[in-house]
Amino acid sequence: MNEPIFVDTNVWVHAVDAADPAKRKRALEATAPAPGRDLVVSTQVLTEFFAVVTRKLATPLLAEDAEAMVRQLAFLPVVRIDSSIVVAAIAGSREWQISIWDALILRAAEVAGCRRVLSEDLADGVAYGSVVVENPFAMAR
Numbered sequence: 001m002n003e004p005i006f007v008d009t010n011v012w013v014h015a016v017d018a019a020d021p022a023k024r025k026r027a028l029e030a031t032a033p034a035p036g037r038d039l040v041v042s043t044q045v046l047t048e049f050f051a052v053v054t055r056k057l058a059t060p061l062l063a064e065d066a067e068a069m070v071r072q073l074a075f076l077p078v079v080r081i082d083s084s085i086v087v088a089a090i091a092g093s094r095e096w097q098i099s100i101w102d103a104l105i106l107r108a109a110e111v112a113g114c115r116r117v118l119s120e121d122l123a124d125g126v127a128y129g130s131v132v133v134e135n136p137f138a139m140a141r
Contacts, residue, residue, distance in 0.1 A: 002036055002038045003115070003116075004037070004039075004040045004077065004114045005040065005114055005116045006105065006114040006131075007031060007045070007117075008118060008122075009045045009048040010119060011027050011031060011118050011119065012031065012073065013049060016053055019057065023137055026136050027136065027137075038077060039077075040079065040112045041073055042078060042080070042081055042104070043078060044108065046070050046074060049070060053066045079108040079109075081104060081108060085108060086104070088110075089103035092107055098128075105122075106129065109131045115131060116132055116133075117131050117132070117134070118135075119133050
């Protein structure tokens with residue numbers, strides 16, 4: 001059985017952002033298909049990705065191009081954020097002293113059965129519940 005690995009929005013954004021070629025390369029490596037693993041996202045990741053790449057990049061993507069990328073990401077396993085995940089994320093946010101948005105990522109990863117989350121926004125190597133964060137851009141990688 002393949003290992004599910006949750007990929008946070010920031011990794012997908014770096015995979016399409018030409019502003020930092022080194023980060024883009026690492027993001028593409030981290031999200032490349034590989035035997036023995038399945039990449040997982042959530043509805044939050046899909047919406048954040050679209051918002052960021054069409055509005056916040058130095059050279060934003062056209063909405064049509066960003067939509068096509070979201071449609072491609074939607075072929076991955078997608079965790080639908082529902083009220084039970086939101087309530088669990090609120091508790092996680094309070095317990096771990098992190099933003100609600102980061103807690104939603106972690107709770108969605110738990111729901112998907114992921115033990116690893118690839119993210120730049122959370123501390124590398126730190127365990128949040130049953131999930132450990134890995135920063136694919138950390139120098140040690």
